Amino acid sequence: xxxxxxxxxxxxxxxxxxxxxxxxxxxxxxxxxxxxxxxxxxxxxxxxxxxxxxxxxxxxxxxxxxxxxxxxxxxxxxxxxxxxxxxxxxxxxxxxxxxxxxxxxxxxxxxxxxxxxxxxxxxx
Numbered sequence: 001x002x003x004x005x006x007x008x009x010x011x012x013x014x015x016x017x018x019x020x021x022x023x024x025x026x027x028x029x030x031x032x033x034x035x036x037x038x039x040x041x042x043x044x045x046x047x048x049x050x051x052x053x054x055x056x057x058x059x060x061x062x063x064x065x066x067x068x069x070x071x072x073x074x075x076x077x078x079x080x081x082x083x084x085x086x087x088x089x090x091x092x093x094x095x096x097x098x099x100x101x102x103x104x105x106x107x108x109x110x111x112x113x114x115x116x117x118x119x120x121x122x123x124x
Contacts, residue, residue, distance in 0.1 A: 077101075
C-alpha cells in the first residue's frame, strides 16, 4: 500500500530451482501496491554459484562443466576446453598441467609427454 506516494511492499516469495535438468537459480517475486494503489509484481532472478547469463544458462568466466564446477584459467601454456574445462596444451607444451615445454630440433624430438628423444644426430 502507499502513503504519501511511498510504496510499501506487502510480501515476497522466493522459488529455488535446482533440478539436474536445469541450471540452478532462484526467483524472488515482490508483490506491492504502487503509488496509484494498484497491486504490482516485480521479480528478480539470482543465479547459483558460478552460473551467469540470461536464465543462468552459462558459466561465469573461468568456470566450466555442466554444473559450472570446474575452474580453469587459460594462460600461455594452455586453453580450456569449453564443455569440460579440461586443459588443452598449446603447441610445444606437455603434461597434465601443460607445464613442460619441449620444442623439436635437429638434435631431438618431443614425445607426447614432453620428454626429449634423441635423434640420430645427437647420438654421434
